Amino acid sequence: MVHALRQARRVLKPDGVLIDLRPDIRYFRAGILAAGRYRYLGIIRDRFDGARAANRALTQSLAQGVLRQASRTRFEIDLVLRSPAAFREWIAEFTDRGDLPEHERLVQQADRALRRRPGEAVIVVRLRLVMRVLVRGTARRTAARSARSARQPRPGPSLTRRPSSTVRGKRGALQA
DSSP states (O other): OHHHHHHHHHHSOTTOEEEEEEEEEEEEEEEEEETTEEEEEEEOOOOOHHHHHHHHHHHHHHHHTSEEEEEEEEEEEEEEEOSHHHHHHHHHHHOSOTTOHHHHHHHHHHHHHHHHSTTTOEEEEEEEEEEEEEEEOOHHHHHHHHHHHHHSOOOOGGGOOOOTTOEEOTTSOEEO
């Protein structure tokens, strides 16, 4: 992601769009889904070094005007795993810290829950994803936009007023 952001200016045309879709590093939950009910087991922990570096690079690109954020949304997805072995494998593959004792505790809790309800319970890893639509800015347009916003503060609802050339006539119609 860091390399992609560095190359965005070179690769994207002016006003070109880059979609950034990454997991929210603060939201990794594990649970059991049985009979349509989700039971929370715990948090999956990691250092998230790559995600933190990508966040820093994105912040820097936005501050420099290389990219501007057009929109941002969050949504959750459920990753369904059918066995403790698959859960353990996913933790080892996806996280940098798959060997933490609390991860093994989560796997053991999931194993016990699956044994209590064989065939109907599954392990669910709930992830929150953040999707950003980023647009390549141009240095001239970004500078003009920041200068314009510095000169003209946007009026809030309390500052809005009717233009002075608009008056009400005898019949209530607006006349110029």
